[in-house]
Amino acid sequence: MRERSDLGVITASTLKSLGVANPWRRCEPGGPWQRMHPGVVLLHNGPPTRDQQVAAALLRAGPGAVLTGAEACRRHGLPASGTEIHVLVPGRAVGSGALITERASPMPPFADVDGFPAVSASRAVVDACRQLRSADAATALVAAAIQRGRCTPESLAAEARTNRYGTKLVRTVLKELGRAESVAERDARRLSRRIRLTTPHWNVTIADSDGLIIARPDAWFDDVGLAWEIDSKAFHYGVRDYERTLARNSRYAAAGILVVQTLPARLRDKPEAVARELRKAHAAAAARPRPLVRIVEPT
Incomplete structure (x- = not known):
């Protein structure tokens, strides 16, 4: 019978065609089979x-x-x-x-x-x-x-x-x-609008004066050269992911870019604290010469 079944699952009509007159009797408590749906039998009595x-x-x-x-x-x-x-x-x-x-x-x-x-x-x-x-x-x-x-x-x-x-x-x-790529980014967009900072660019690529790619921040405040990264722990469990994050932050530092890193859970649970940090970082970025970086269009 198993060769006529699908993964040990078979219809009652197929069982009857194979000579099992009353398949439901074998599905009673203590029996060898079990009923999955009306007309459908599993050919063992363990968890499917x-x-x-x-x-x-x-x-x-x-x-x-x-x-x-x-x-x-x-x-x-x-x-x-x-x-x-x-x-x-x-x-x-x-x-x-x-x-x-x-x-x-x-x-x-x-x-x-x-x-x-x-x-x-x-x-x-x-x-x-x-x-x-x-x-x-x-x-x-x-x-x-x-x-x-x-x-x-x-x-x-x-x-x-x-x-x-x-x-x-x-x-x-x-x-x-829209162009947001996660629940966290959606929350970040809402927060950015609410605190009325310069409208940032989202998911754009930043390059230095020589055209070398620096990063693709979640949000980019172009007027002051401030990057905002929504960094989930889930994306940093692996060694390679952690190394990529460190390399990215090193490129930011070398280019003179200030960066705010926010965990999605903190953005969700403590938006006012995140708002204060973002405002202070924006003010700090505005108080120093803007780094020589630019947005580059995808090729």
């Missing part, structure tokens, strides 16, 4: 793996079902929250438990992703955001998708326009992010 849960969900959803939402995001290598399994089907949609089934007409393009049929990363992110209530969680997912190259802002916006039902949150996030 995540792949077995996904296989059972697809069998329950029926022919043509494909993964979307948080599970598809994870298969695409994105850090989506949510334990539900969301699938799209070409016909009647019947869900159960943590399985969300949704009829799609026409069905979106899909491909084999990590062993299962799944929609594109852009569609998966938009559908995952439809299940979220937290703007921060949606921003983090959208930012990760863009940063990791799985999606572009344009592809996400196109999916949100095509599938507008329930997409207000993701459309708001895309509008608010």
Whole structure:
């Protein structure tokens, strides 16, 4: 029977065609199998793996079902929250438990992703955001998708326009992010506007007078030559990441650039303290000759 199953998951109708008249009797307490969904059986009684849960969900959803939402995001290598399994089907949609089934007409393009049929990363992110209530969680997912190259802002916006039902949150996030690349950068933009410092440039490349690249700060106050870096601890656990940060700061120092480094958690929890530091740094930068550096356009 296992050779006719998918990862040890099989439909009751297939079992009956193989001569098992009453498969549910073997799913009773103490039996060798277990019921995953109506009509779907797992051929052992231990905890199912995540792949077995996904296989059972697809069998329950029926022919043509494909993964979307948080599970598809994870298969695409994105850090989506949510334990539900969301699938799209070409016909009647019947869900159960943590399985969300949704009829799609026409069905979106899909491909084999990590062993299962799944929609594109852009569609998966938009559908995952439809299940979220937290703007921060949606921003983090959208930012990760863009940063990791799985999606572009344009592809996400196109999916949100095509599938507008329930997409207000993701459309708001895309509008608010603009060119921001993270939740922390969004918070930094808000703080910068609130304290009314010179409007900084965001994510621009800075070079010295000889044209040598110095860095690409999160925010750049060009009038006084001040850089603002939102440095997450998560990006400095590795030796190479730490070395890159030290090298970057050395280039700032050699060029005479003052730099403010802020942890995202501090920006979130103590914005007034960060605002004071940023104002003082801006004043200090303005009090000394501006370094001979400039913004360079990407080639």
